[in-house]
Amino acid sequence: GENVEQHPSTLSVQEGDSAVIKCTYSDSASNYFPWYKQELGKRPQLIIDIRSNVGEKKDQRIAVTLNKTAKHFSLHITETQPEDSAVYFCAASTYGGATNKLIFGTGTLLAVQP
Amino acid sequence: NAGVTQTPKFRVLKTGQSMTLLCAQDMNHEYMYWYRQDPGMGLRLIHYSVGEGTTAKGEVPDGYNVSRLKKQNFLLGLESAAPSQTSVYFCASRDFYEQYFGPGTRLTVT
Numbered sequence: 094g095e096n097v098e099q100h101p102s103t104l105s106v107q108e109g110d111s112a113v114i115k116c117t118y119s120d121s122a123s124n125y126f127p128w129y130k131q132e133l134g135k136r137p138q139l140i141i142d143i144r145s146n147v148g149e150k151k152d153q154r155i156a157v158t159l160n161k162t163a164k165h166f167s168l169h170i171t172e173t174q175p176e177d178s179a180v181y182f183c184a185a186s187t188y189g190g191a192t193n194k195l196i197f198g199t200g201t202l203l204a205v206q207p
Numbered sequence: 208n209a210g211v212t213q214t215p216k217f218r219v220l221k222t223g224q225s226m227t228l229l230c231a232q233d234m235n236h237e238y239m240y241w242y243r244q245d246p247g248m249g250l251r252l253i254h255y256s257v258g259e260g261t262t263a264k265g266e267v268p269d270g271y272n273v274s275r276l277k278k279q280n281f282l283l284g285l286e287s288a289a290p291s292q293t294s295v296y297f298c299a300s301r302d303f304y305e306q307y308f309g310p311g312t313r314l315t316v317t
Contacts, residue, residue, distance in 0.1 A: 099249075102247070125304060139305050142304065193255070194240070195252075195306060
């Protein structure tokens with residue numbers, strides 16, 4: 094079945110450094126790739142997403158890249174701040190196709206040290 | 208606009224008891240989802256619905272049932288709770304792409 098693998102499971106960086114989280118997916122028909130941020134005790138919230146017709150998308154300090162050939166996509170956070178500390182989840186879906194569901198990675202706990 | 212709401216926020220059950228979790232959304236979304244979140248395992252899909260009167264199984268459906276009698280509500284039932292069902296349960300609804308999550312229900316089964 095569909096599978097999304099996410100690495101690393103934990104990531105610690107110094108404030109101001111960059112952070113990169115990587116995901117791979119198994120279903121070549123996947124066409125939508127969101128990233129969610131979940132702060133402790135809160136609900137997941139969408140921070141950025143990318144569709145399969147685009148290779149890269151940027152929103153201020155965060156960016157996502159997609160390599161459809163390799164079935165990889167990555168989240169890049171630049172100039173990290175303590176408030177970026179949270180769990181980040183990647184996901185993949187084939188919206189508009191036979192399925193209507195997101196498959197999530199297992200999450201990355203990002204700690205930004207002041 | 209309340210978005211997605213969940214009732215209750217917390218619950219403690221004894222093994223073998225039953226309960227229903229309620230999810231409500233006021234965004235007129237067709238699609239609704241129930242997930243469970245366990246440490247180190249991310250969000251796993253239990254059941255979902257693509258419209259009023261429809262339901263479908265997700266990755267981990269065993270021990271749960273669902274109903275979508277009204278478009279705005281999606282109910283998750285546990286018929287006979289087991290300790291393995293101790294988890295945080297999230298409901299979500301979506302427009303064409305983005306999923307919006309509810310605040311979660313923390314369930315403990317002793």
